[in-house]
Amino acid sequence: MDLLEYQGKQLFAKHGVAVPSGEVAATVDDAVAAAERIGYPCAIKAQVLIGGRGKAGGIKIAKDAGEAREYADAIIGMDIVGPHGEGPFRVDQVWIEGGSDIAAEYYASVILDRGEKKLLAMVSSQGGMDIEAVAAESPEALVKRHIDPTREFDAAAARAIVDAAGLDEDVRDQAAEVLVKLAEVASEEDASLIEVNPLIVTAAREVVALDAKVTIDGNALFRHQDLAEIADTVDDPQEAMAKEKGLTYVKLDGNVGILANGAGLCMSTLDVVAQAGGAPANFLDAGGGSKAEAIVNALEVIVSDQKVTAILFNIFGGITRCDEIAKGIVTASGQLDLGVPLVVRLDGTNSEEGLRILAEADLPNLHQEKTMLDAARRVVELAADGEGV
């Protein structure tokens, strides 16, 4: 789960990392009122879960109330696309904070290195720009050191990294302390990524986190009540509905609804549909013991997306029995008016019995296919037909 900048900063403040004080606002009037309280100049920053906000016009410095209104009006409601084509992300909130007098811009991060199975601390004296570009152009400018999982990460260990990065001598102790605290945020808040870009030195020689990018491990939310509440706020209507029903669902932008069992098979189903010329509308893993109720829930979520013109149901039964799945599909068809064709591919445990149940039920608009590839081709055809109607 990714945190918005201001949520990340609140987490930093909780652990003693200096951040500029500010307020969050969801309307232009509230943003202007906040700016008036904070004073000018102040920064008005789009709160979206993606980098590259500045380039996209999502961060502005206001010198007076007129500018605060102008910028807040422009930023709230804008759509921001990420540097790798992520999104678009609609801006619902802005964060207003006092303008900082910047003497230097550094970079600091603590991330989980999956390959090495260690936390990795990184520091650079060249902050404020795309760190991937810094790493590509002058790798020596980005100092990377793994944190020994068997020892405490203390000020001395942090200081060695800061020294190697060549930060200004007079702020090295402060920067090392920030790095220790970021590692503390990682371990105590279950953050798998913490990135501060820029970590600034103010004119008064204070080290302050001017930005915050934090990813919290979704599996650890049970021990972080405050963060779990943030996770409950989901914007997309289908994703919110799926979350409420306990389903693993990711919204995509195509028209072919997908339901499969198992994360890997589901991803593979999306790929095969794309190879057949279709565009998947979603990822939905029906999970292991997919009973009738789970299938009704899943289909409800899928068809609530108005773009869906056909659905592919791809099941390989292992522990899950295909006859149970077939009964679930029959029940769901009785309870829901899908309004779009359903292509079903059932294979694996008790598939013959499952196929017999479906054949006997003789459901309208249900098409059976034997293989994943044939099912993908069929659903793409039907989805295209649906578009034409």
Add this chain to the structure above:
Amino acid sequence: MSIIVGEQTKLAVSGLTGREGSFHGLRNKAYGTDLVAGVTPGKGGQDVEGVPVFDSIEEAVTEAGANTSMIFVPARFAAPAIDEAIESGVETVIAITEGIPVLDMLKTYWKAKEAGVRLIGPNCPGVLSPGKANVGIIPAQFFDPGKIGVVSKSGTLTYQIGNELKQAGEGNSSIVGIGGDPIVGSDFIDILTMYEADPETELIVMVGEIGGDAEERAAEFIASEVSKPVVAYIAGFTAPPGKQMGHAGAIISGSSGTAQAKKDALEAKGVRVGQSPSEAAAIAVEILRGS
């Protein structure tokens, strides 16, 4: 031969008295796995259909001779259970549990390394050596004994491929589900090493997915250390960046961890990558038969 589990396996199941643990533990026993013990703190002295239950894994080792531990404990209690297994004296720990906090696993990973214990998972379907032993939730009916070693991040996708191999008349030395979490006890490279050394394995099928760089690392390893043919399949070409696709580890971060990058890395080292699970299975059969 086979790897990780086999005729020598003496299994203790942590969580055997729970619903999932008893269902799968007893299925494993019915398959022929030597299930010697269950472990549930506070329930020592009871039994589950004749299998004795102990309070600790250590007792299951000393009293019942367990050498392999399977963890079916709920996520928030699972890391301490794995740690207990690591310290108990078993050689192998297979953790099925999904949803363990990744920083807990980070600590546990290094404990296993230090103790020299083979850890498989978590968030995995387990290990099956057809005709010998099954430890986990893999449905054994889709796999016959044979020459193909399978290593995979995904459960159902592996069953899909296994079933296609079986229909083509081929079987498996072992099937290892390494798990879909960001940090798992054994990675592709660990399992590829074991298959390379296993005389029964003639070809390896590797099933990867988006997220991390385990597939890229495996590609480098295959080029320098693996003499046996390797066929791969990668899931997640259509996954958008920044979205977790079911598995905790299946996420593209920025521009890294994409399916295309993994496919390119593998193909650059001469590994053939199937477009679909069916194609991967077909390529494996083709190479095995030398046609």
